[in-house]
Amino acid sequence: MDAYIERHAKMRKKTWRKDEQRFDLYIPRQWRSRPAASISRGEIVDLHVAITRRGAIDPARRRRGGAAYEANRTIEVLRKMFNLARIWEFTGFEDGTKQNPAEGIARNKEVKRKRFLRPEEWAALVGAIDAEANLMGRAVIWLLLLTGMRKSELVSAKWVWIDWNAAMIRLPDTKSGEEQIVPLSGAAMAILQAVPKTEGNPHIFAGEKKSQHLIGLDKIWYRVRDATTLKLWANDPKLAVFIKRLTRELGRRPRIAEIQAAAEADGIEVRPGLLDFRLHDLRRSVGSWMAQAGTDLQVIRDGLRHANISTTLIYARLGADPARQAMEEHGRRVMERSGKAGPAEVVDFPEAAG
Numbered sequence: 001m002d003a004y005i006e007r008h009a010k011m012r013k014k015t016w017r018k019d020e021q022r023f024d025l026y027i028p029r030q031w032r033s034r035p036a037a038s039i040s041r042g043e044i045v046d047l048h049v050a051i052t053r054r055g056a057i058d059p060a061r062r063r064r065g066g067a068a069y070e071a072n073r074t075i076e077v078l079r080k081m082f083n084l085a086r087i088w089e090f091t092g093f094e095d096g097t098k099q100n101p102a103e104g105i106a107r108n109k110e111v112k113r114k115r116f117l118r119p120e121e122w123a124a125l126v127g128a129i130d131a132e133a134n135l136m137g138r139a140v141i142w143l144l145l146l147t148g149m150r151k152s153e154l155v156s157a158k159w160v161w162i163d164w165n166a167a168m169i170r171l172p173d174t175k176s177g178e179e180q181i182v183p184l185s186g187a188a189m190a191i192l193q194a195v196p197k198t199e200g201n202p203h204i205f206a207g208e209k210k211s212q213h214l215i216g217l218d219k220i221w222y223r224v225r226d227a228t229t230l231k232l233w234a235n236d237p238k239l240a241v242f243i244k245r246l247t248r249e250l251g252r253r254p255r256i257a258e259i260q261a262a263a264e265a266d267g268i269e270v271r272p273g274l275l276d277f278r279l280h281d282l283r284r285s286v287g288s289w290m291a292q293a294g295t296d297l298q299v300i301r302d303g304l305r306h307a308n309i310s311t312t313l314i315y316a317r318l319g320a321d322p323a324r325q326a327m328e329e330h331g332r333r334v335m336e337r338s339g340k341a342g343p344a345e346v347v348d349f350p351e352a353a354g
Helices: 002-012 016-026 029-033 041-056 059-063 067-087 119-131 135-147 151-155 186-194 217-234 237-250 256-265 280-292 297-304 309-315 322-337
Strands: 168-171 180-183
Touching: 002 016, 002 067, 016 041, 016 067, 041 067, 119 135, 119 217, 135 151, 135 186, 135 217, 135 280, 135 322, 180 322, 186 322, 217 237, 217 256, 237 256, 280 297, 280 322, 297 322
Parallel strands: none
Antiparallel strands: 168 180
16 A cells, blocks of 8 residues: 555655545555455455445545545545556566456445535625635635636645736646646636735745645635525524524524534424535536526636536536636626625735735
């Protein structure tokens, strides 16, 4: 496993840390001291089942992508690892006759996510974003809404990648492995101009440590997501009365889990709000809004930089530089829907003054 990470994953995969995390989370410790050829297909089948069941009862793992997904991805990593063990002629694989024990294992059925931000959720989300105390996190979430960029691309972006004159960000190292260009609307440019620079740190969104970019964005998003959910629940008259009563009983504001548990006990239906909404769903929402506005699918593909048109086709039912024009129009609609006066008032960053 260590050889796979060092010889292959770190050299070939931008997502190698996810492979490492899956090994740490799911692979039995005793496997690391065993010869690769001693691990049987039956053990891997049992591992696949165990990960599936473990994730099914663990809410944290459901948030990170689902039990079915995690189990399948882990088996795929193991399959690749054993294929490489044959190429590298590890003990037991020298003659090439040893079969890959991770081959032919039935995968869990995966349901593709189709979660988009709904119109009735918009105002609550905007309020929660603007109320978030973390300046950098607030700016990142706004830019995810405005650009449709991937979270990893945006948080790791550097100041030198911005072409202010051309209103674009050049991404030298993307998921596809090629340089890509992200057009920036006036609203997105305004946010970037308002983000304060940290001396000695090349990243737009600086972290607490020197030369490190912002980390922990998921925690920031969970705060925004939970605040949005509470606002949506407060807008439901029946649920609002229930929450007020629960608040009096507890003598404090109830937590989301407490509201859900108490409501279930009283037979009151509580919708998930934004609890089922992930950061990456913001990117999907950008594509859906463009499609609903009548933007050509090829233009959406260019704007979101999909490698395959099939990824863009999910939006088909919804709805000078065409990609830039589409992004500019999208930025304008985002600001109008948010009740913002214009690009200069996109986000208030008092810390950036002077």
